[in-house]
Amino acid sequence: MSSLIWWRLMVMVTLQVLTTTSATRTVLTPEVNPGCGEKETDARMDCDEPWLIHVTANGKNDSIHHLWGTHGAPSFLVVTTALNTTMTVNWTELEVPSKASVTFDKDPVHVFGFSIPNLILFNDVHDTGIFDNSSQRYVVPMTDFTWEVNMVSNDSDHEVGASIQTKTFRGTSLPNETKISVQLTAFGEDGRSTLLPHLLTTPDSAQMDMILDHLDLNLTSDDNKLYVEDEGPGDISGFANARWAMDLVIFSSEEIIDGEEGIQLSARKSLDDENTPGVFHLYEVMTSLARNGQQGGYMQWRPVSYLSSDRDVNVATNPNINSSFTLLKEISQPLKESLSYAVFGDELVGKRTTAKSVVSFGLTNDNFYLANNYTTWTVALGHGTPPDETFSTLVIAIIAVGVSIPVLMFLIGGTVIVSRKCRRSSQPLIQD
Amino acid sequence: MVESISSHDSSSVQDEYQATPPSFGEDTGVENNLGQENTQQDEVEVLTGCGGLACCNPNNGAYRFIALVFMCFLSFGSYFCYDTPGALQDHIKSDMNVNTLQFASLYSLYSWPNVILCFVGGFLIDRIFGIRLGAIIFSSIVTLGQFVYALGGIINQFWMMQVGRFIFGIGGESLAVAQNTYTVSWFKGKELNTVFGLLLSMARVGSTVNFLVMVPLYDWVGTFAQGHKQLGISLMIAGATCLFSLGCALLLGILDKRRTKILRLNTAETGEKVHLSDVLSFPLTFWLISVICVSYYVAIFPFIGLAKVFFMRKFELNDKTSNAVSSIVYIISAIASPILGFVVDRTGRNIFWVFLAVLVSLGCHALLAFTFLNPFVAMSILGLAYSLLASALWPMVSLVIPDHQLGTAYGMMQSIQNLGLALISMLAGLIVDVKGYLVLEMFYMVWLCIALVSTVGIWLSDSTKGGILNLSVSQRCRREEDTECLLES
Numbered sequence: 001m002s003s004l005i006w007w008r009l010m011v012m013v014t015l016q017v018l019t020t021t022s023a024t025r026t027v028l029t030p031e032v033n034p035g036c037g038e039k040e041t042d043a044r045m046d047c048d049e050p051w052l053i054h055v056t057a058n059g060k061n062d063s064i065h066h067l068w069g070t071h072g073a074p075s076f077l078v079v080t081t082a083l084n085t086t087m088t089v090n091w092t093e094l095e096v097p098s099k100a101s102v103t104f105d106k107d108p109v110h111v112f113g114f115s116i117p118n119l120i121l122f123n124d125v126h127d128t129g130i131f132d133n134s135s136q137r138y139v140v141p142m143t144d145f146t147w148e149v150n151m152v153s154n155d156s157d158h159e160v161g162a163s164i165q166t167k168t169f170r171g172t173s174l175p176n177e178t179k180i181s182v183q184l185t186a187f188g189e190d191g192r193s194t195l196l197p198h199l200l201t202t203p204d205s206a207q208m209d210m211i212l213d214h215l216d217l218n219l220t221s222d223d224n225k226l227y228v229e230d231e232g233p234g235d236i237s238g239f240a241n242a243r244w245a246m247d248l249v250i251f252s253s254e255e256i257i258d259g260e261e262g263i264q265l266s267a268r269k270s271l272d273d274e275n276t277p278g279v280f281h282l283y284e285v286m287t288s289l290a291r292n293g294q295q296g297g298y299m300q301w302r303p304v305s306y307l308s309s310d311r312d313v314n315v316a317t318n319p320n321i322n323s324s325f326t327l328l329k330e331i332s333q334p335l336k337e338s339l340s341y342a343v344f345g346d347e348l349v350g351k352r353t354t355a356k357s358v359v360s361f362g363l364t365n366d367n368f369y370l371a372n373n374y375t376t377w378t379v380a381l382g383h384g385t386p387p388d389e390t391f392s393t394l395v396i397a398i399i400a401v402g403v404s405i406p407v408l409m410f411l412i413g414g415t416v417i418v419s420r421k422c423r424r425s426s427q428p429l430i431q432d
Numbered sequence: 433m434v435e436s437i438s439s440h441d442s443s444s445v446q447d448e449y450q451a452t453p454p455s456f457g458e459d460t461g462v463e464n465n466l467g468q469e470n471t472q473q474d475e476v477e478v479l480t481g482c483g484g485l486a487c488c489n490p491n492n493g494a495y496r497f498i499a500l501v502f503m504c505f506l507s508f509g510s511y512f513c514y515d516t517p518g519a520l521q522d523h524i525k526s527d528m529n530v531n532t533l534q535f536a537s538l539y540s541l542y543s544w545p546n547v548i549l550c551f552v553g554g555f556l557i558d559r560i561f562g563i564r565l566g567a568i569i570f571s572s573i574v575t576l577g578q579f580v581y582a583l584g585g586i587i588n589q590f591w592m593m594q595v596g597r598f599i600f601g602i603g604g605e606s607l608a609v610a611q612n613t614y615t616v617s618w619f620k621g622k623e624l625n626t627v628f629g630l631l632l633s634m635a636r637v638g639s640t641v642n643f644l645v646m647v648p649l650y651d652w653v654g655t656f657a658q659g660h661k662q663l664g665i666s667l668m669i670a671g672a673t674c675l676f677s678l679g680c681a682l683l684l685g686i687l688d689k690r691r692t693k694i695l696r697l698n699t700a701e702t703g704e705k706v707h708l709s710d711v712l713s714f715p716l717t718f719w720l721i722s723v724i725c726v727s728y729y730v731a732i733f734p735f736i737g738l739a740k741v742f743f744m745r746k747f748e749l750n751d752k753t754s755n756a757v758s759s760i761v762y763i764i765s766a767i768a769s770p771i772l773g774f775v776v777d778r779t780g781r782n783i784f785w786v787f788l789a790v791l792v793s794l795g796c797h798a799l800l801a802f803t804f805l806n807p808f809v810a811m812s813i814l815g816l817a818y819s820l821l822a823s824a825l826w827p828m829v830s831l832v833i834p835d836h837q838l839g840t841a842y843g844m845m846q847s848i849q850n851l852g853l854a855l856i857s858m859l860a861g862l863i864v865d866v867k868g869y870l871v872l873e874m875f876y877m878v879w880l881c882i883a884l885v886s887t888v889g890i891w892l893s894d895s896t897k898g899g900i901l902n903l904s905v906s907q908r909c910r911r912e913e914d915t916e917c918l919l920e921s
């Protein structure tokens with residue numbers, strides 16, 4: 001029994017050593033809008049807006065290009081190409097989209113990513129936290145926002161990032177505290193993000209962390225001046241039980257094959273909540289290649305949305321994703337203006353596997369969005385298959401102690417008893 | 433609540449070992465008074481009024497029975513309210529906006545005053561208040577503590593809830609001592625073991641009822657109040673059980689006064705005599721038992737306090753089911769304690785039973801940590817293991833410590849236990865916040881391993897001295913050359 005457990009431990013430790021020594025990538029400093037405004041025709045473009053942030057991660061055999069952009073629908077892509085593939089941006093096309101404007105000189109091996117075309121404010125009358133189509137709602141196309149780059153960071157060869165946030169809503173500046181901020185990070189090695197919920201990273205992955213901060217927009221009035229609610233503190237835009245949700249479009253370069261499942265969601269339980277205290281579930285979205293253990297695309301997240309900046313699980317709610325994915329049928333305006341259209345063009349509908357869903361933030365009795373005015377969602381996205389959770393060295397060490405101490409105690413006890421019996425049988429006259 | 437439960441266990445079981453626990457030492461007034469009882473009861477005062485009725489005549493069993501009912505409910509309020517934080521854990525955290533560490537302080541603040549009070553509680557009752565006034569004062573303190581705690585919820589001041597729990601702790605353990613004293617005084621030489629068993633089961637019933645009713649109560653209060661007010665009002669209503677117990681203390685005081693007067697008894701005393709200098713002469717075995725006492729109970733009581741949210745998050749149980757699972761430990765031990773107590777009494781071999789109980793508990797925590805098996809299973813087995821440990825561990829003290837030092841020994845053990853629980857509750861809360869529940873379970877398993885090593889330590893150290901602790905009852909009797917004992921077994 002115990003030897004079996006020992007074997008399993010040995011295997012786990014070995015696996016951990018193996019995974020930590022697997023290939024790494026060198027991640028280059030993010031380029032913001034490379035080539036923007038260079039041509040005379042795009043000279044009037046606002047090149048401060050994060051149209052396209054480009055990170056190249058070079059490995060031994062291939063390169064990963066992380067493309068992040070918030071114009072139109074904020075979009076986050078992982079593009080896998082051969083080494084030394086050059087990306088070209090046709091800025092004129094990107095601004096007035098009519099076809100793919102971001103191209104690579106060698107066709108990408110794989111593309112995976114997701115876009116957020118709309119925010120949805122809904123009235124959760126039954127306090128379930130889950131958005132359904134019968135809910136009262138306001139749909140806010142993401143084209144209503146403009147964004148700015150806050151910071152680009154270059155922490156190491158294996159981790160670079162950019163943080164961006166909203167600047168205006170429907171043409172007017174947002175007050176300081178009201179913002180959607182997005183922290184993007186590209187990784188070049190296996191490990192964990194330092195930011196709670198400490199998602200797993202691979203050399204082929206990136207992470208998007210989104211915060212809906214003081215987002216009490218007034219959507220009832222068309223008057224642009226009155227966008228921030230300053231009446232009763234109890235509701236947003238007249239919704240007493242206001243919660244935020246967002247449309248989510250996931251796409252990959254894998255082509256639609258009739259009768260085959262495309263992009264799928266799976267929820268797993270994990271025993272280990274050491275890195276994300278109090279959260280025992282793991283959600284994964286995989287393309288069909290990734291599900292078959294090949295080089296597809298994946299998203300992975302822990303179902304927890306923190307409601308305060310100190311990210312305490314005691315003040316948290318759930319990101320609820322609608323698991324019935326449908327194929328994208330039409331390209332809405334926010335999508336058309338987005339980076340996803342810039343990469344795929346019209347192939348986004350009909351040819352490539354796509355999945356449309358909704359993520360809503362809430363949980364029964366969490367007192368709705370306004371109680372904390374703050375909601376996070378953190379997602380890892382990457383190329384390949386989603387990384388597996390493993391027990392930390394600490395946990396393994398304690399398991400080893402926990403197994404060996406009882407065994408040791410039995411051994412000590414047994415030895416003492418046996419030695420006593422021997423003594424007793426060899427000196428029978430001394431007893432009694 | 434831990435220690436008082438345990439001293440019940442010890443008292444009931446020790447009696448069978450013919451060792452004298454602190455609560456009814458032979459040098460106390462109780463013994464003498466009871467001796468006089470038989471000779472004096474014939475020449476009692478003329479019973480007037482209802483005195484002619486059986487239930488009003490202190491000589492009659494019915495009178496004792498009525499007092500027994502009040503004795504049972506004397507500490508019902510404090511047992512009920514002790515685990516209110518555990519039963520409403522998620523609501524306290526969200527309504528008061530506190531993290532698990534702050535939440536856990538509600539438990540450790542209960543333990544802090546008892547690091548000292550377990551030495552002086554008996555003294556206060558014997559020398560200062562007397563049993564009747566003592567019981568009433570401690571009941572009042574418990575009630576006051578609960579109401580301050582509830583008020584802290586109503587006005588949304590968490591520090592006030594903490595103060596309330598501290599006050600509650602001052603009264604809670606001493607009230608249990610008062611309850612023991614009453615019991616010994618009224619039932620010594622009569623149905624004492626049965627009554628101790630009954631009181632123990634009542635204590636568990638109090639905790640169980642708490643886990644089962646607090647959530648429905650909280651939901652009902654939710655129909656007219658929300659947030660911290662909902663919490664505060666629920667706790668205020670829970671405080672009614674303390675008022676009820678205070679009422680029992682008053683009535684019991686009247687009954688006891690009448691009984692003392694009519695039967696011409698001296699006031700009952702705990703008889704606990706604490707001499708701290710004795711501590712120096714205690715053997716290694718005693719200290720190892722104290723280590724088990726801390727390291728084992730840590731894996732039970734602070735765990736039950738934190739278990740609700742763990743079950744909700746990991747096993748996806750709802751509010752009410754989680755509490756039901758937490759309370760299963762109490763229900764099982766209410767039923768199993770008397771049975772296992774009997775088994776240990778009959779078989780002896782206490783060290784073996786302690787070792788088994790710790791090992792099984794380790795297994796239960798491993799089940800909770802490494803499987804998604806319904807926690808009902810693990811918690812039920814844990815309830816059995818816990819009852820077994822309590823039945824086997826506490827009597828060992830009376831086997832290694834001379835009778836006249838038992839008061840000090842139990843005081844010392846309870847003090848160490850309270851200190852351990854106070855510190856470790858906080859640490860457990862911190863672990864949940866920073867490292868999560870898997871590491872919390874690991875933490876408990878490490879403590880259980882320490883308990884396991886200590887058990888083997890006791891066995892080794894005891895067997896070098898002849899090994900009285902792990903003898904079967906017949907062997908023990910033979911050694912003591914006690915024929916009566918042999919005949920009984």
